[in-house]
Amino acid sequence: MSKKEKLVIIGGSAAGPSAAARAKRINSDLEVIMFEQGRFISYGS
């Protein structure tokens, strides 16, 4: 069994979540992990 490819995203405001959602849609086998230092994601103004 091959190991899943890992995509790591640093930051969960605007660009991070957009990237995560897009990547997963393009390749659903991808393991996507998003790190955010704050308590919220998609919090940008």
Add this chain to the structure above:
Amino acid sequence: MQDIDVLTENRVTKIDPKEKRIEVVDLSKSETQWFPYDKLIIATGARSRRLNLPGSNAKNIFTLKDLQDGIRIREYVDENKPKQVAIIGGGFIGLEMCEAFKTRGIETFLFCRRDLPAGNLEREISERILKELQENSVHFLPNQEPIAFHVNSEGEVTSVETTKGEYPTDMVLMAIGVIPNVEIAREAGVELGKTGAMKTDFVQRTNLNDIYTAGDCCEVFNQVSQDWVYTPLGDIANKQGRVAGENAAGGRVSFPGVVGSAAFKVFELEVAFTGLGIQAARQYGWDIDSQIIEAESKVGYMPGSKRMLIKLTFDRRSGRLLGAQMAGEEGVARRINSLAVALHQKMTINEISKLDFAYAPPFSAPLDPILIAAEQATKKIRRSS
């Protein structure tokens, strides 16, 4: 989002591009761990710039960048019922917050380094913004910068001292721009551009293998100036993020860049712009001329018709449109988009003046304000050549 692991309160402190791993601190447990990656996207955003002055760390000095900041400001207002606020900075955030504070019944003082608010915009537009501030009883304090915040024994600012005087206040909002969060990237060897933000290309790669970037931490290509610039805006971040995500997942898409469009609202006034202002356009070497007009947003007899200002900046030699700025109480923010299209297509003002725009009395005059402006600009070139 489906099947995406989201780890909040986890700060990434190091990127190790050789071993392809990142160091993460779980802030709730203060534990440090290394995580491996195959592909990495750096979307670390930006943070509010703060002035480093005496009293700068007082607890009633705020910045506004994200949800948490907004909650903090609202809670302070709810609990402390400030009567006066000092806003430092006449940019978009400062201007938008004038309305927010006034809505809460707080006397608002706006301190500005320059003589007019939104100093990056054309003078006539900034003057219209100033009028809107004055009509809404905002105290505008031009040509001064804070030099100290005077703090009481409870650690609260009680007055702002500027280069021109001392002003009592119950709270302070610093709205003087943002700084890209590039520290961990730079340490890992990611190249920065001349703007100080991360360098990227049309597919959102960095100079390091398998590392992409998107959003307020990186630069973006401006199609008008043909230059990589720093334009930290949420819509751009979203678009770059989608491209970075798709390419990191094995796709092949590109982000061709921006023309520099944005809009904001100051009380009842809509302000919108696209492309370059006169000064920027001149710096890039064009032979600049400009045309400003005032026109009605609808046919004059329609209820709710308002005056709007349109200023076009163009190249005298080719007639190519280089930028547009607008201000008015109605029909401004959406209207700018047709000029953004014109910039993308490198259209001349003569071509713009002949565009077939939709017309009905509730929406515009038979000659749309944009068409009037473009026509007058075209005449101006003809006269001078």
